[in-house]
């Protein structure tokens with residue numbers, strides 16, 4: 436049997452098609468990896484062994500019959516527990532959805548299913564995707580595969596850890612303010628937040644509907660492109676979706692906006708050299724990070740307070756049985772089954788939306804959101820992409836950020852892309868010498884220009900090796 440460690444989609448496809456490995460063997464390889472290593476990583480919430488092996492068997496029959504295979508056919512993947520999966524428990528890492536078995540699947544899960552990809556596990560996250568370390572999960576802590584004393588990032592920490600630990604070829608994550616890119620940076624993998632609306636949110640547990648994006652976490656930009664191609668496009672079930680767009684221009688006269696004050700960090704000097712080779716650089720300044728963060732948390736908490744109203748012990752989810760009237764049913768249920776960070780955001784959001792405060796907080800934040808979007812449009816009038824670090828620092832130690840605001844600050848460089856709805860990717864671009872942990876580079880482009888982000892990331896990975904380092908961390 437071929438060596439199956441850290442296969443790309445194209446390599447796995449070739450191995451399957453040429454008969455070097457059967458799909459059952461390939462699927463079993465990941466199930467065995469999970470069995471062997473997940474005790475120390477803690478990425479998996481629900482394993483789908485039986486359905487995965489059954490699907491793999493069908494793929495093998497197709498190969499034996501000599502039929503042509505799509506690129507994603509027989510490719511095992513994991514998904515954050517935000518994605519509804521028919522018949523498979525979906526918790527959003529919350530106790531309030533502890534027993535929830537969805538009757539239908541998210542559009543993206545259906546699309547991957549039709550493309551023949553095989554779901555092998557649902558993975559951990561911060562509860563309802565509120566957080567940046569996966570420590571807010573109501574179930575378990577996930578450890579960074581590079582060093583298990585550190586967080587994998589979040590909220591899609593289970594997805595990033597699963598891809599870094601080779602528990603599947605790719606994973607699906609959600610990104611409301613950085614939850615695909617920040618964990619991808621912390622785990623030394625590639626994470627794409629597409630343009631808002633490019634990928635359907637139907638059947639994905641809602642956090643903040645005007646921010647939420649769905650995207651792939653992979654080990655290369657090439658794989659991210661293949662997954663995006665399979666999941667993007669208009670969906671009648673999500674009225675905010677758009678047709679896929681192809682704006683990618685040739686990288687010959689590419690204009691790269693470099694955020695100088697951030698990229699002058701000596702840890703990124705090698706990455707900057709690689710960027711120099713990709714196009715013409717000019718200096719740009721990003722919209723004010725502190726302001727973006729404040730606006731983000733006001734608006735996101737407001738949308739959370741509204742979206743999470745449905746978990747009231749009646750319409751959805753678990754119920755506290757000791758309540759004797761309706762109001763108690765609401766309050767006891769929500770106090771018992773929602774975690775502290777989720778409660779904090781519901782309270783903050785309700786406050787920002789209440790009459791008397793609405794104009795001062797929510798409306799003001801919406802106005803600043805418009806200004807940030809305009810600032811991005813101005814920057815993109817002069818350059819094709821912007822590059823910045825994904826985060827100011829690499830992963831931090833588990834338990835080291837008990838102050839919620841300290842945790843919020845880890846998103847300072849990622850939230851702006853969600854405020855403006857623009858596409859952004861994080862790719863590995865260095866190693867922090869002090870901790871030995873990976874560093875991420877963020878590439879951002881104008882709305883609808885996802886292909887440009889991916890093309891630049893792919894070109895960067897053609898001349899650099901950081902994205903391959905992940906292959907050495909677990910033997």
Ligand code: GLN
Pocket residue numbers: 564565566567589590609610611612613614615642735846
């Ligand atoms: N860490 C950010 C937050 O807690 C981002 C979350 C996300 O993108 N889902 O809001």
